[in-house]
Amino acid sequence: MSRNFTYEALPGRVVFGAGTASQLAAETDRVGGHRVLVVASNRDQRLVDQLVRPLGDRLVGRFTDVRQHVPIEVAAAAREMAAELAADCVVCVGGGSAIGTAKAIALVRPVPIVAVPTTYAGSEMTPVWGLTEDGRKTTGRDPAVQPATVIYDPELTLSLPPAIAAPSGVNALAHCVEAMWVPAASPITTLMAAEGIRTLAGSLPAVVADGGDLEARSGALYGAYLAGAAFATTGSGLHHRICHVLGGAFDLPHAETHTIVLPYVVAFNELAVPEVMRTIAAALGTQSAPAGLWALTGRLGTPRALRDIGLSAEDVDRAVKLLLEKDYSDNARPVTEADLTAIVRAAFAGDPVV
Known part of the structure; x- marks a missing residue:
């Protein structure tokens, strides 16, 4: 290698x-x-x-x-x-x-x-x-x-309630995931990102189960630090561009939007970056990166569908049009209008990722 x-x-x-x-x-x-x-x-x-x-x-x-x-x-x-x-x-x-x-x-x-x-x-x-x-x-x-x-x-x-802590933590996890497949990814950022995923995935369920668990809170915060540090040097990609458009245009809550969209973007890129997906899956302690993320968000009880956080059915087509204004040439696989439509519709409905 x-x-x-x-x-x-x-x-x-x-x-x-x-x-x-x-x-x-x-x-x-x-x-x-x-x-x-x-x-x-x-x-x-x-x-x-x-x-x-x-x-x-x-x-x-x-x-x-x-x-x-x-x-x-x-x-x-x-x-x-x-x-x-x-x-x-x-x-x-x-x-x-x-x-x-x-x-x-x-x-x-x-x-x-x-x-x-x-x-x-x-x-x-x-x-x-x-x-x-x-x-x-x-x-x-x-x-x-x-x-x-x-x-x-x-x-x-410690006072951060589970309803806020869980999606905020998955938002951090999204930084780790994206830091692994963008062109600026390196062995150094991948190490930080993988450790961030492992730490967040291990800590967040405990944070939700017992808000007073200082060790779990420390682990989640450490994972968030690693996520931010990795993401800072690699920059963003497809996932963040989708979430920024949705959040800015429809005033959707930031962390919840990232939490909902993440498994669908990971599933879209899965075949294009198999080695990255194996690293993500291993950090999650599962066999499949997208299915592992879907299972984790289910365990955390975070929102599963964009329609549940404020996006209407009438907004979907407008969202896709706005997304088409962005450049996705740096993504691991080509992105078409049909692809964006499929991602947004699946995330809108909360379709299971398996």
């Missing part, structure tokens, strides 16, 4: 472990944060209050209008607040929406980000940004949005 590959490690500091959130002030000092803007949803207010108290008068403001897919108007408001407050550092606490909003600021204002994820989104490890305008989600890569420091504290995820 050829060992020729290119792997570009990305900058960034990771602080991982139970109780590490107490180091937020020190980590903010480390990146030179003297005027800190916090980005976090009001839903997390009590947690955020506790975390940022040690910042004292360095905390100059909070942006709380956090929404999924980062609508362009939300990005504009966050950028305006950062400018008005002369913020020189952004601390984001929460899931992908909070992190995405912080990235929207850093995209136009060169400030370091200290990320404190409380879900398994994984975007805290990547230089990928995303903005939604007029129902269309645009993504890009820019080193300016790569968080300078990420604090992973599994204690902060």
Whole structure:
């Protein structure tokens, strides 16, 4: 097997472990944060209050209008607040929406980000940004949005209910899967991705069964870190393009969309990348990658059909038309209109993957 590959490690500091959130002030000092803007949803207010108290008068403001897919108007408001407050550092606490909003600021204002994820989104490890305008989600890569420091504290995820934790974890698993078959995949990213799948698949059922299981929570967060780290250097492919179009156009919940679509895209690519599928299946502890993913989501009790999370039957044809605007030339096998239609219809109905 050829060992020729290119792997570009990305900058960034990771602080991982139970109780590490107490180091937020020190980590903010480390990146030179003297005027800190916090980005976090009001839903997390009590947690955020506790975390940022040690910042004292360095905390100059909070942006709380956090929404999924980062609508362009939300990005504009966050950028305006950062400018008005002369913020020189952004601390984001929460899931992908909070992190995405912080990235929207850093995209136009060169400030370091200290990320404190409380879900398994994984975007805290990547230089990928995303903005939604007029129902269309645009993504890009820019080193300016790569968080300078990420604090992973599994204690902060203990309050994450199973209905959120499970799809968030499968969303992380989707990063691992996609990192294995895109052109930029390498032996290094494949190692991280396979370990991420193994850890997530082993931890998430325990997280759902017992929300207070700190060891399981730590395992899931570790898997999410590996997923984000692998995905950060490989970039996205067919699966993420489908999910970004569906989420942006129809305002579908991000993690649930990824969770539902993933088994169908894996089944579509199965014959084109057999070695990758064997690696995924082995990490899942099963004989078939798509069937293994279907079984895992069933065990976790996550949504199974796009119609159950807000997509209507009338939306299917429009979704396919929007998907046809994307470029899939880097996918492991050619993608036709009929293929996209079949994937979306199956995911809409929740057809079993066996």
